[in-house]
Amino acid sequence: MTATHAKPQARAGASSAVSDVPVSRHGRGRGVGDVLLLMLLPVPLLAAALPAAFAGGGTRRWFGGRGEGQRAEAQAAKDAAAEAFYELDTAQRDLQISIETITAVDSSPAARNAVDGFAALGRRIDEASHTYITAVDAHDLDRDDLEPSVASRARSELSAAKDELLRVKVELDRFAAGLGPLLGTAETQLARLAPAVERARQALLAASNALDAVRASGLRADDLAARLAALAPELTKLNQGAGRHGVPETLQRADQVLRDAEAVRAEASQLPERAAEIDKRLVTLRTRAQALTTRSASVEPVLSELRRRFSAACWQDLQPVPEQAAVNVRQAEEKLKEAAKARDEQRWADATSRLSTVRALLNATDEAVSAAGDRLQRLDAVAKDPQQEIQRTRFAIRDAQRLAMAGRHTPEPRHAQPLDDAVARLDQAVTALEGRHPDYWHFLTVTEGVRQTAARVVSEIREERGAGA
Structure with missing residues (x-):
């Protein structure tokens, strides 16, 4: 019975079809019988058996050995490129935070240059990322019919994309390292920000409490209250934050508020003592004025x-x-x-x-x-004894002359001349006392001036010799 004769019998019943279909010379009849047997199996067993049944007749092209090695190498290149992409993306995000930290604090030319440099790097990163994504999208390494040549090309393109990602990552790391000083300064200012604002708030609170205590004692302290009230707008700006007013401005404002509030607090704390001191001075000066009236x-x-x-x-x-x-x-x-x-x-x-x-x-x-x-x-x-004043003055001159001559055969002219003039002035004042109505006050004025000249020369000599030593 040929295969065509077997078709009506197959429609008559599965069992007869299986038993009556002859086996052809090429094994075709056996294949059909196998299919029919599979159709009679339970569904789970059918699912398990189908791959084995069609192992010899599917469309997948197996190219084991070298072909599978090419697929594995391409997949490894894809994984390495993905890791490089992830590392670059992470580094870019971290650097973005650093740039934002710098720009929040610093508006200097160096900070603006850093922003421009980061933008240029961003364009390089976008280009490298585009190359990587294009290479990934161009090749489906999980396809059953992946050709070895396609796998090789995929491996080459993905490796090139990975290398470019790594080169950009090196540039990014070098750029980040150059931001160290700017970033350090910015982080220091940001670290100061919250404590500075809090100290300003606490200083305002302390000033307010000190003012309340002074008022409770019966002192008005209106000027201090006005100064404290003038700080209210500054407190409002501090509460609005650095995001609105800038970090440097906020730090400066916090420091100024701290100083002003501390000054108000200190003056308020000292106000009772100041009032008592004023009361004491009023009494003292009033008493002194009365005493001077009597002395006058x-x-x-x-x-x-x-x-x-x-x-x-x-x-x-x-x-x-x-x-x-x-x-x-x-x-x-x-x-x-x-x-x-x-x-x-x-x-x-x-x-x-x-x-x-x-x-x-x-x-x-x-x-x-x-x-x-x-x-x-x-x-x-x-008037009773002018000699005492004369001798006192001559002693001052001689003392200066001895110092001018110390260690020298002749004195310096700039030292000798003032002393010679002083001697002449003294002699003239002494001679003037021999008149009928001597001007003793002029005499005393001259002797005082002579002693001052001698003292000045002594001071100059000692300074010069001290500097020379």
Whole structure:
């Protein structure tokens, strides 16, 4: 029975078809029988058996040995390229963070150059990545019919893409290393940012608490309150953050707020002590003004004594002292009243200023009143014994002359000339005392000047010799 005769029998029943189909000379009948047997198997067994049944008749072209080696090499090249791509992508992301850190802090030309350099690298990375992705998309290494030549070409293209990715990665690493100084500075500023802002906030809080404590004690401290209120807009900007105002500006603002708030806190803490000090100075200066009023009255008798016993040159410059002393004391008393009023109104700066003026007036008055008494005392002494003043002055000259001659045969002219002039001036002043009405005050003025000249020469010699040593 031929194969064509077997077709009706096959339709009559599977079992008869299997038994009646003859085996042809070429084995064709056996293949059909096998298919029919498989059709009768349960589904799981059918699925397992189909590959074996069609092992000799599918379309896949097996090219074992060298062909499978080419596929494996291409796959290895693909994996290596993927790893290089991943490493480059990771490095680019890290560098992007570094660039953003720098630009958040630094706007210098160096920082702008870094941004431009990173952008150029980005274009290189895009080109290398495009080459890699194109190579991956061009070759399906999992295809059953992958030709060895195609696998070889895929391996070559993927290896080239990997090499380019690695070259760009080297450029990226070199560029990142060059950013070290800029990045270090930026990270340092960013690390300072949060603590600086927090310190500014804490300083403002401390200033506010100190101001509240002062007010609770009965002191208004209006000027301090105004200064603290003026810092409120700065605090608002600090709270808005560096993202809006920039890191350098925010750091600078935080430092300024810290200083200003600390100044307010310190002054508020010292305000009770300052008020007490002003009260004490008011009492002290008031007492001193009263004492000077009494002392000023003694100037006129002193002037009368000077006029009676000494020439006019000895006392003419003291004539205005009594009147000027009275004027100064009156002005001081007026300023004391103004200071007291400022203290009551808690205008601390005004009170302090008025008290400083009072002190200056009283000091000037004290010096003038004292000068009259000192003048009479010194004139009395030199009138009784001028030799003491003369010897004192000659000793100062000789001491300077000995120092000028120390270690030398002749003194330096710049040292000798002032001392020679001083001797001549002293001799002239001594001669002037021999007149009928000697000007003792002129004599005392000359001797004082001579001693100052000698002291200046001594100081110059010692400085020169000290520098030479």
